[in-house]
Amino acid sequence: MPDSPLINRLVGALRCLPGVGPKSAQRMALHVLERDREGGRRLGETLVEAVQRIANCERCRDLSEHPLCSRCADRSRDPGQLCVVETPGDVLAIDRGAGYRGYFFVLLGRLSPLDGIGPEHLGLDTLEARLRENEVRELILATGSTVEGQATAHYIAEMAEELDVRVTRIAQGVPLGGELEFVDTPTLAHAFSGRRELG
Amino acid sequence: MPDSPLINRLVGALRCLPGVGPKSAQRMALHVLERDREGGRRLGETLVEAVQRIANCERCRDLSEHPLCSRCADRSRDPGQLCVVETPGDVLAIDRGAGYRGYFFVLLGRLSPLDGIGPEHLGLDTLEARLRENEVRELILATGSTVEGQATAHYIAEMAEELDVRVTRIAQGVPLGGELEFVDTPTLAHAFSGRRELG
Numbered sequence: 001m002p003d004s005p006l007i008n009r010l011v012g013a014l015r016c017l018p019g020v021g022p023k024s025a026q027r028m029a030l031h032v033l034e035r036d037r038e039g040g041r042r043l044g045e046t047l048v049e050a051v052q053r054i055a056n057c058e059r060c061r062d063l064s065e066h067p068l069c070s071r072c073a074d075r076s077r078d079p080g081q082l083c084v085v086e087t088p089g090d091v092l093a094i095d096r097g098a099g100y101r102g103y104f105f106v107l108l109g110r111l112s113p114l115d116g117i118g119p120e121h122l123g124l125d126t127l128e129a130r131l132r133e134n135e136v137r138e139l140i141l142a143t144g145s146t147v148e149g150q151a152t153a154h155y156i157a158e159m160a161e162e163l164d165v166r167v168t169r170i171a172q173g174v175p176l177g178g179e180l181e182f183v184d185t186p187t188l189a190h191a192f193s194g195r196r197e198l199g
Numbered sequence: 200m201p202d203s204p205l206i207n208r209l210v211g212a213l214r215c216l217p218g219v220g221p222k223s224a225q226r227m228a229l230h231v232l233e234r235d236r237e238g239g240r241r242l243g244e245t246l247v248e249a250v251q252r253i254a255n256c257e258r259c260r261d262l263s264e265h266p267l268c269s270r271c272a273d274r275s276r277d278p279g280q281l282c283v284v285e286t287p288g289d290v291l292a293i294d295r296g297a298g299y300r301g302y303f304f305v306l307l308g309r310l311s312p313l314d315g316i317g318p319e320h321l322g323l324d325t326l327e328a329r330l331r332e333n334e335v336r337e338l339i340l341a342t343g344s345t346v347e348g349q350a351t352a353h354y355i356a357e358m359a360e361e362l363d364v365r366v367t368r369i370a371q372g373v374p375l376g377g378e379l380e381f382v383d384t385p386t387l388a389h390a391f392s393g394r395r396e397l398g
Contacts, residue, residue: 004253009245013241016235016238017213030286030287037250039212040246041251045247047243050208052240064203069202088232
């Protein structure tokens with residue numbers, strides 16, 4: 001352990017980053033101090049600014065430095081489609097690859113009664129108000145395939161059906177390009193029971 | 200890529216950390232903003248403070264927030280032994296495990312004429328002045344086993360011998376607990392040619 005209390009504090013603070021254990025934290029601290037002080041200063045200032053200024057979009061709850069995020073402010077998107085995801089990272093993943101041009105709604109979590117996370121923590125009242133605007137024709141549920149993700153999707157589906165909004169769920173099955181022998185059993189079972197007619 | 204310029208700036212700034220590519224930088228940024236703003240703020244402030252306040256010890260060149268680092272200020276160490284290493288990380292490694300209780304001198308690099316790094320960049324004038332104080336009985340060379348590390352050790356050894364200081368080099372050979380078949384050939388050859396009498 002470094003003898004300098006300040007370096008030790010830096011090593012400890014770096015461990016708030018995911019995947020950073022004591023060894024990599026020390027390597028990062030020494031790297032910045034020995035070789036990239038300018039980068040370290042910039043990272044420090046940007047972090048302070050980001051945690052201060054970035055809040056959640058008032059419409060979709062995604063991370064945003066403005067009251068309305070740039071996706072919600074983008075009028076060229078299709079207001080008839082709304083995709084519900086768990087995290088801001090999910091928004092990025094879908095926007096990157098899915099060719100989807102509707103709007104998003106970010107739950108910032110998933111139903112988990114054991115952890116005390118109920119509908120009120122996921123902004124479902126906001127989502128319900130959004131559906132009552134009668135603009136959304138299709139609500140696409142893209143929560144995770146975990147037990148909680150499925151339960152969350154189920155809960156939202158019931159809410160949307162009461163409001164007569166069409167609900168879809170992204171397809172679950174074997175990944176593209178995956179070798180069958182490496183696919184886990186529950187996924188394979190699900191893909192089998194969900195098989196479709198060809199052509 | 201996130202739509203928010205500030206999040207993008209944060210993702211970019213995180214890449215100054217070693218081993219952090221675009222994907223982990225994005226994961227780190229989202230993690231901090233979604234789940235650990237307090238940790239992010241602390242890391243940001245500590246980084247700014249550290250790059251401002253941490254400089255090099257005027258005696259051993261190790262990283263330190265004071266003019267004299269805590270190791271150099273520690274009068275219980277043996278002034279007769281001085282160990283020369285390349286980086287502050289090397290100091291930590293030796294201090295952690297080697298049972299060494301002398302002082303250190305940190306080169307902050309190694310001789311590398313092709314990169315324009317000469318003796319003047321490694322504080323060798325400071326080291327020479329230190330040896331002329333006549334306190335050091337043994338100069339332990341613990342630079343790396345790379346070509347540059349060896350050349351650096353050789354250069355310093357010549358300097359110390361001119362000043363009549365005894366010079367030693369840490370042993371090079373097969374690592375403890377290592378299976379011979381996995382040891383690289385140069386190391387094995389070196390260990391062979393450096394074999395010693397038993398008992």
